[in-house]
Amino acid sequence: MLHLRFSGWFQCRLATDPDPADEPRGVTGYMQALPDEPDLDRVIRLQAADGAYVRSHVPPVGVFVREVHANGKRVKGHPLNGAAVRLLGDPVFKGENGIVAEDGKEPIVPFTVEIRADKIVLTRRCPDAPEFTRSPYPGLQATAIVIAPGQIAAATGIFDIRGRLNERVARLRADMDAEAGPTRRDNLERRIRLLESRAATRFFGAMMPYFVPLGGEGKIEDSAGLLGKAPDLALPWPIDFWMGAWDPDAASGFMSGVLAIPQEDAA
Amino acid sequence: MIDTREELINALSEAAELEHGLLVQYLFAAFSCKRRIDEGITPVQQAMIVDWERDILQVAHQEMYHLASVCNLLSAIGGAAQLARPNFPQPMGAYYPFDFQLERLNDSSLYRFIVFELPEGEPPPPEPEDLDPEDGEGVMGVLGVAPDPLVYNHVGELYARIKEGFENIPEAKLFIGPRPYQDVEDWGLRLRLHVVRDRATALRAINDIVLEGEGSPNAREGSHYDRFLKLRQALRDERHADPRFRASRPVVLTPQTRRHRDAGSGTLIEHPVTRDVAELFNDVYSTMLLMLTQYYGYGGETVAQRVALRDGCRRLMSAVVRPLAEILTEMPVAAEGALGNAGPGFEIYSGLSLAPDKANRWVFLEERFTREVEEARRLAPQGAGHPPLVRLERLADALQGTAANLAAVFMQQ
Numbered sequence: 054m055l056h057l058r059f060s061g062w063f064q065c066r067l068a069t070d071p072d073p074a075d076e077p078r079g080v081t082g083y084m085q086a087l088p089d090e091p092d093l094d095r096v097i098r099l100q101a102a103d104g105a106y107v108r109s110h111v112p113p114v115g116v117f118v119r120e121v122h123a124n125g126k127r128v129k130g131h132p133l134n135g136a137a138v139r140l141l142g143d144p145v146f147k148g149e150n151g152i153v154a155e156d157g158k159e160p161i162v163p164f165t166v167e168i169r170a171d172k173i174v175l176t177r178r179c180p181d182a183p184e185f186t187r188s189p190y191p192g193l194q195a196t197a198i199v200i201a202p203g204q205i206a207a208a209t210g211i212f213d214i215r216g217r218l219n220e221r222v223a224r225l226r227a228d229m230d231a232e233a234g235p236t237r238r239d240n241l242e243r244r245i246r247l248l249e250s251r252a253a254t255r256f257f258g259a260m261m262p263y264f265v266p267l268g269g270e271g272k273i274e275d276s277a278g279l280l281g282k283a284p285d286l287a288l289p290w291p292i293d294f295w296m297g298a299w300d301p302d303a304a305s306g307f308m309s310g311v312l313a314i315p316q317e318d319a320a
Numbered sequence: 321m322i323d324t325r326e327e328l329i330n331a332l333s334e335a336a337e338l339e340h341g342l343l344v345q346y347l348f349a350a351f352s353c354k355r356r357i358d359e360g361i362t363p364v365q366q367a368m369i370v371d372w373e374r375d376i377l378q379v380a381h382q383e384m385y386h387l388a389s390v391c392n393l394l395s396a397i398g399g400a401a402q403l404a405r406p407n408f409p410q411p412m413g414a415y416y417p418f419d420f421q422l423e424r425l426n427d428s429s430l431y432r433f434i435v436f437e438l439p440e441g442e443p444p445p446p447e448p449e450d451l452d453p454e455d456g457e458g459v460m461g462v463l464g465v466a467p468d469p470l471v472y473n474h475v476g477e478l479y480a481r482i483k484e485g486f487e488n489i490p491e492a493k494l495f496i497g498p499r500p501y502q503d504v505e506d507w508g509l510r511l512r513l514h515v516v517r518d519r520a521t522a523l524r525a526i527n528d529i530v531l532e533g534e535g536s537p538n539a540r541e542g543s544h545y546d547r548f549l550k551l552r553q554a555l556r557d558e559r560h561a562d563p564r565f566r567a568s569r570p571v572v573l574t575p576q577t578r579r580h581r582d583a584g585s586g587t588l589i590e591h592p593v594t595r596d597v598a599e600l601f602n603d604v605y606s607t608m609l610l611m612l613t614q615y616y617g618y619g620g621e622t623v624a625q626r627v628a629l630r631d632g633c634r635r636l637m638s639a640v641v642r643p644l645a646e647i648l649t650e651m652p653v654a655a656e657g658a659l660g661n662a663g664p665g666f667e668i669y670s671g672l673s674l675a676p677d678k679a680n681r682w683v684f685l686e687e688r689f690t691r692e693v694e695e696a697r698r699l700a701p702q703g704a705g706h707p708p709l710v711r712l713e714r715l716a717d718a719l720q721g722t723a724a725n726l727a728a729v730f731m732q733q
Contacts (some may be wrong), residue, residue, distance in 0.1 A: 071638045075714060078355060078366070080374050088363035149714075150639040151631065152721040188721055236363045243367065 055123055055284070055316060057168065059138045060208065060309040061116035063296065064105045067095040067146060067304070070156060074149050083252050084301055087240045095145040097161060099138055099308070108244065110224045111303035118168065132279040136170035153189045157261055160193035164265055166292060166312065172277050175314070177290050178269030185265075195261035195296075202258030205298045209307050214257045218248050221302070248302050260297025263310075267292055282316035290314050322485030325494065329399040331482050334416075336390045336402035338475065341420050342436055343383035344408075344666045349433075350376040351645040352424035352568040352663060359569065365558065369567050372425070372551055379544045386529045388503045388513055391616050393482075393525060396516035398496040401616030403609050404672050407583035408665065409574045414584070421586070422575070422663065424568040424649075427559075430552035437545040438474045439534035445549070449556070479530050483523060491519045503616065569649045571663040577602065580667065587653060587660075593702055594651040594662045597709070600695050601644040602667040604719070607688045608636050613674050614685075620678045628729040632722050639718040647708040682730040689723035 068074060069082030077092035079085030086093050091106050098105045099116040107114060116138040121131035128134075140161065148159035164179040179185040184192035206212045222245055229241045247253055268289035275283070284290070294310020322328050353373040354361055361369065391401040409421035418436060423429040428448040438444065486494070495518055502515050514525040535543030558565050574586030577598045589595045614621065615629040645664035653662040675681045696716035703709035 071634075073638055073643045075643070075711060078370050080370050081377050085367075085370070088367045149718055149721065150635045152635050152639055152718050152725065188717065239364045239367060 054125075055121060055133070055280075055314040057118045057133060057136075057312045057314065058120040058122070058310075059116055059118045059294075059312065060307070061099070061138075062112045062114050062303075062305050063097055063099045063116055063308045064101075064107070064114045064303070064305045065095065065097045065146065066091075066093045066106060068093050070148075070150055074145075074147075083247075084304065085243070085247075087243050088236045089240060096143045097140055097145065099140055103139065108303060109228065110221045111300065112305060114305060116308050118170075132173055133168060133170050136168045136173070139167040139169065141165040141167050141176065147188075147190065154194050157198035157259070158195045159261075160190035160195075161263065162190055162193060164193050164267075165269075166267060166290075168312070172275070173279055174272070174274040175284060176273075177267040177271040177286075179265050180268040180289070181270070185269075193263075193265060195263055197262060199260050199262060199295070199297075200258055201260050201297070205258055205260060205307065208309050209298050211257075211298070214254050218253055218300075218302070222248050244302055253301060256297075256299040256301075258297075259299070260295040262293070262295045264291070264293040266290070267312075280316075282318070285315040285317045288315040321488065322481055323488040325397060325489065328397060328482065328485040328489060328494075329394060331478070331485060332390055332394045332397075332399060333402040335478055335482060336387055336394070337405040338416060338478065339383050339387040339390060340403065340405045341408075341410075341416070342475070343380045343387065345420065345422060345429075346376050346380040346383065346433065347645070348422040348663060348666070349425040349429045349568070350380065351642065352571040352649050354567060354569055355646075360564070360566070365562075365565060365567075368554070368558065372554070372567065375547055375551055376425070379547060382532050382544070385513060386532070389525045389529055392502045392514065392516045393522055394497075395502050395616075395618075396497045396522065397494050401613065403613050403616070404668070407576075407580040407667055409584045409586050411584055421573060422665065423573055424571040424663070425555075426566075426568060427552065427555060430548055430555065433548045434545060434552065436475055437533045437543070437548060438476075439537070439540070439543075439545055440474070440476055440480075441537070442545070445552070476530050476534050479526050483526050486519055486522045486526070494519075495522075498618075570660040571649050572653050572660040575648070575653060575662045575665045577665060577667060586665065589662050589665075590654045591652045591662070592655075593699070593706060593709075594648065594653060596695070596699055597644065597651060598648055598662055598665055598667075600692060600699065601641070601648060601664050602669065603688065603692055603695075604636065604640055604644065605664075605666055606668055606672065607685065607692065608633050608641065609668070609672050610674070610685065610688075611636075613672055614681055617674055619674065619676075619681075624729050628726050632726055635718075636722055640715050640722075643711050643715055647711060650708040651706060682726070685726065686723060689719055689726075693719045693723070 067084060068076035068079050069084045072080055072082035074095065077086065079093055084093065098114065101107060101114040105114045118133050118136040118138060121128050121133050142163040142165055144161050144163055146159035147162040148154045148156060154160055164185065166177055168175040179193065211217050225241050225245050229238060232238050232241065266289035271286045273284055290313060292310060292312045294308055296306050296308045298307035300306065322331055350373045353369050357363060357366060394401060406415050410416060412419040419432065431445055431448050434445040503513055514521055516522045516525055533544045535541065535546055540546040555567060572587040575589050575598065576586040577589050577595050579585065589598050611629045611633050615626055615633065648662045648664050651662050653660050675684055693716050696712050696719060700709060700712035700716065703712065
């Protein structure tokens with residue numbers, strides 16, 4: 054059995070209630086696309102290279118495998134160490150203004166996980182069963198909303214979010230002083246206004262835990278046989294993780310969890 | 321002078337109609353706002369228009385709360401919630417001392433909004449300054465019957481009369497409504513609703529409504545009146561800086577799918593697909609009003625059922641009513657497409673009466689939702705010819721989900 058511990062910042066530029074879920078700019082919700090920024094699209098991106106729009110002075114987007122354990126023992130030089138974690142198929146938090154799920158319990162739809170390292174790609178989908186494929190997707194919903202500021206601080210290394218955001222404001226002000234263009238200035242002013250508001254830190258200490266037994270279609274690319282024992286597609290690969298530490302200016306949050314991958318017997 | 325229960329109920333019912341009518345006009349203007357750079361606006365103007373739209377929607381949300389407060393006042397003195405209202409347009413004097421019509425965001429609509437919220441003693445706003453060719457006969461129509469704020473009543477005056485009624489009628493005999501039959505929810509909008517149990521709480525509720533609308537003589541800041549004044553000034557400033565600037569889409573005045581016996585003539589929607597979408601909008605809007613009537617009716621529904629009705633209404637507003645309204649502001653009103661765009665007419669085709677039997681109320685709602693889901697799915701494939709319609713599949717899912725959420729609660733009983 055392999056256990057992959059992963060973590061990092063994801064991005065999701067999404068409209069929030071009471072805006073409709075497909076609102077492109079953000080009107081009545083607190084998330085907005087600012088001047089010269091692309092429309093909000095709600096897609097959860099775990100890698101910056103997958104089309105994330107990253108504002109200045111925000112944490113870099115990227116969720117990666119940080120540790121690999123084989124049969125309970127950490128393997129430091131494992132080929133999956135540092136692998137990129139992705140959710141495939143342009144997944145979204147599918148709450149639909151509370152019609153599908155309450156705020157904070159939104160299912161991630163669709164749900165297919167990819168682990169991509171040099172010469173190894175593992176892909177596995179959620180089970181092809183109604184609770185994972187049909188609204189309201191109970192198998193894909195967050196199990197609760199958990200207030201866990203200490204745990205989030207430990208995971209992100211940010212123990213003073215207000216102080217961290219104030220530092221960002223200072224950098225943005227410096228940018229403003231050097232900026233003459235009206236569009237860019239408007240963009241920076243709006244960012245500073247949000248960062249100085251209470252809304253900027255409101256959800257940083259909250260997390261949404263998820264647990265999905267990945268039991269659907271899967272694919273293993275390991276032509277060099279670097280994994281040794283092959284991952285077993287006959288068994289589910291349980292993944293549990295949380296998403297939280299929401300930073301509305303970055304449209305970004307932190308993700309941390311473990312993917313368990315059973316392996317076929319060598320025989 | 322109001323000095324009987326019946327007169328007070330009549331005045332409060334009029335206030336409920338008025339608040340409902342105002343908020344629909346505010347919603348119409350907000351939904352007409354341009355959203356995309358390819359609509360002839362700069363990125364900064366795009367963000368500015370979003371700010372204006374947000375401001376108007378916040379005022380509309382407060383009007384919803386005013387409507388709920390008036391329903392509480394009615395309930396406290398033994399009256400029933402009033403969610404019906406005549407269709408648009410209503411020329412000045414026909415129903416109200418105002419000219420009620422659905423008009424896109426421009427100098428003329430903001431002028432009317434300021435007049436609606438004009439505090440007693442404040443000077444009237446300057447009349448609309450320019451007749452934009454794009455505004456066409458719509459603006460001309462408004463000016464032809466434009467209310468003179470020095471002559472005609474404003475919203476605050478109606479509430480002053482209602483306040484007199486609460487002061488004139490002996491307190492001991494006035495408050496006969498059961499206290500639990502009042503709405504105390506914030507509807508997810510962080511608004512504060514008053515429970516009305518006596519004269520003092522009634523007067524406090526009325527005072528809050530008037531304060532939010534007009535402000536007080538020394539503190540207009542943040543009132544609806546003040547917000548509309550500032551918004552109008554900002555719009556005028558931008559128009560002077562950029563004469564080509566238009567904040568809203570070319571939406572016609574008071575779009576209608578048909579003529580109504582209780583209203584004047586608006587702009588008939590002749591484009592067949594647009595008319596179908598507009599009828600779907602009107603149907604969903606009426607479904608929402610029926611749910612609200614049931615919510616405020618206290619006709620034996622359980623707490624869980626009332627919560628489901630409240631949440632269903634709130635979610636329908638965000639997930640279906642607003643997107644449908646936005647779609648309509650991008651759809652042609654006529655077959656040729658040159659006469660402007662349609663918009664949400666908020667038409668009520670028939671009365672909003674509630675079935676006396678509780679079980680039948682759910683059957684009625686279920687049939688409406690089934691019909692609306694089918695219609696949204698039928699219209700969705702036409703998105704190839706009309707890009708805004710790509711949103712319809714999602715709206716059909718939202719309608720179906722809302723029906724399922726209600727069924728989960730109503731079918732248990």
